[in-house]
Amino acid sequence: MTNPSLPLALSAEVRAALEAGLPVVALESTIITHGMPYPQNLEAARAVEAEIRAAGATPATIAVMGGQIMVGLEDAALDALAQTPGALKLSRADLAACLVSGRTGATTVAATMICAELAGIEVFATGGIGGVHRGAELSFDISADLRELAHSRVTVVAAGAKAILDLPKTLEVLETLGVPVIAVGQDEFPAFWSRASGLPAPLRMDSAAEIAAAHRMRGLIGLPGGQLVANPVPAGDEIPLAEIMPAVEVALAEAAAQGIAAKAVTPFLLDRIFALTDGRSLTANIALVRNNARLAAAIAIELASAEK
């Protein structure tokens, strides 16, 4: 199924599932190394994997360790990754360099898509994607995740993009890149912690079967790239837009006042929003990732059944 000379180490479970044509869902690992402290990160990662198994699919958490792309982390490897403080945060630009260095790296959305496609996995669940940063009209700071969606053939289930980004510009760039952006069950593009963003989604679909059919059709007509499935956070876990936006604005003002710049901005904002929402931002984050894992499993099941 995959080129044996590739530096690709599939777990026994993932290999068996892929060889049998069973549904597999890829998972990224920066949420483990850069998203939460230990041991909450490990617990969350295991909870997300459990959701996928409960839904009838096989989870494949992806990371780079020891010069190999690990696809599916055994328990010990997941635990080790969760305790690697200096893990790199890998994107398209530095994935190969990390492989040759032998260092440990966690995969962002972009790098996870690349590795999933190499392994033959077509669906991937995450929290939110990177996007166009606020102020990008001057900084040109735009996540490589957007362009990856135009290149790697993986359908990515996310809860939209965080409201700390510039969402209107993010949607424009996705349109320019020809990436399908599909809101699930509503007409509005969701904004990670909130179900609403005030912005219409370019496409709406209401079932995993429809999303899987559109994924297959893109492949059939030869279009590279995947789909961004924007799955709203469950209503019971959301922080409504009217509540989260003031926290975002306060955090942005603090970052500006304290001269926080460049790559330090996003972690600073997320920390402040965590504090300003009394931790609700993290609760919502975990809930939405689990929710995305369930939908991704349903899409993977549709894809696997259609291939038979």
Place this chain on the structure above:
Amino acid sequence: MTNPSLPLALSAEVRAALEAGLPVVALESTIITHGMPYPQNLEAARAVEAEIRAAGATPATIAVMGGQIMVGLEDAALDALAQTPGALKLSRADLAACLVSGRTGATTVAATMICAELAGIEVFATGGIGGVHRGAELSFDISADLRELAHSRVTVVAAGAKAILDLPKTLEVLETLGVPVIAVGQDEFPAFWSRASGLPAPLRMDSAAEIAAAHRMRGLIGLPGGQLVANPVPAGDEIPLAEIMPAVEVALAEAAAQGIAAKAVTPFLLDRIFALTDGRSLTANIALVRNNARLAAAIAIELASAEK
């Protein structure tokens, strides 16, 4: 010639022409569904097809209907499309979703290029291409047509881009993307309704044979993407720059004053320019599309004769 499992329905005429290696010219369909009211849109579409036939090539109007990419519309299908008020306006991002939904969609420049390449058609005639919108330095609103020219191997004959766009930025983006921009018979990039734009074109060619040779050379050296052939509106039909620009400025000022935003801007501007020019903008539009159809047919004939 094409993969039989593709959702591609070639008309008998187009299939016969392609199988015989005869010249074929693709045509887009948003000009039919979103460009003019019925029945003028149908008359204009038939006139453009007639130009191509008169020039010795076969027209292939492209649209999505009933889950198929139609390449070449029989008379009844063209008439039905011309009377479908809710037709989608398809680009790279939503072409596959429309195919699986079974809805009717008209193809923009980007989607027409994708479908033409799938069908094995190398030349496509249209009016103007999408580009960088005015204010894109803040809105990031850039048409997917530009990037498509860097990806799909189709030579697109247009009369430049409308002066309601930001033409200097449009030319910069095309240069960054590595797209050949070829003015025909003059050194200046044409501006749709006007032969002049005040901007030099990166390349100039004076014959269909030269354009066809450059198209073949790009394929030979392995470059993806097509060429933008910028063919000036015939002198007798143009609205000179000095006359059209005041109308554009008035329309832009009205849009700003009335708070017209996002996807509503372009239709508003075109309506106002139609009124402000006493309908001359539409007359010029039809004339330039017919003129582009003639040149596209000549290029297709050169390509077909070289392949023998």
Place this chain on the structure above:
Amino acid sequence: MTNPSLPLALSAEVRAALEAGLPVVALESTIITHGMPYPQNLEAARAVEAEIRAAGATPATIAVMGGQIMVGLEDAALDALAQTPGALKLSRADLAACLVSGRTGATTVAATMICAELAGIEVFATGGIGGVHRGAELSFDISADLRELAHSRVTVVAAGAKAILDLPKTLEVLETLGVPVIAVGQDEFPAFWSRASGLPAPLRMDSAAEIAAAHRMRGLIGLPGGQLVANPVPAGDEIPLAEIMPAVEVALAEAAAQGIAAKAVTPFLLDRIFALTDGRSLTANIALVRNNARLAAAIAIELASAEK
């Protein structure tokens, strides 16, 4: 090794080296036609070729002449090119058109990468790459070199990018495009005439072997595009940032005051910086290209030895 119908004319020396699997380094030619007056340009080109030979690799200077991509210029061809005042400056957009026209064209970084990949050459030495121009937030003027690094599988050894460009934006665009940017032997991205830029480089490597291994790994995992190897100018030849930046600022102010615009800006700035540094900018330029040629040869030797 290469398709015989390609318009590709390899010199006897380059052909023999490629067929034997020996190390070859591509060189661009705009530095010859647009970088210096005759005969200094010819002397510099020969000196760079001599560095590559002395290091144990074969130089392959690339240009378009007589409808062919010349890969490796014999002495007479190099001399003729160095005296062709009207040579075109070719990028991705106009390479094919120049080939069909029969005109003489020098290749920029982008076009050299395309031609090197066609010829099967994986390493290329130059001075600096194009980047995001100052003011690009309004002009959208971004060199096609950046996107080429994401598409053509060639490792490019440069001394960074000139400080007349917007270096922070250039690094952001490279990150967005997924291009590895590797500083050699230091943590900072170098700025052409200066070893320092004040900007951290995304990656650092300290040996040709490491750079070659990362190049091979990108190919192995299926990523298109190359790597930007940012090799600092030798310390003895540099113009420190504190000395060059005032000259850059003076030149920029003069350009603004004299209304220099568009494609005239870069040559104007380089001329003024030459005068303002009493010619040291040219001395540094020649030294850094020779330095890059040596490193490129070492990388090519690593790649050739690994393929055996």
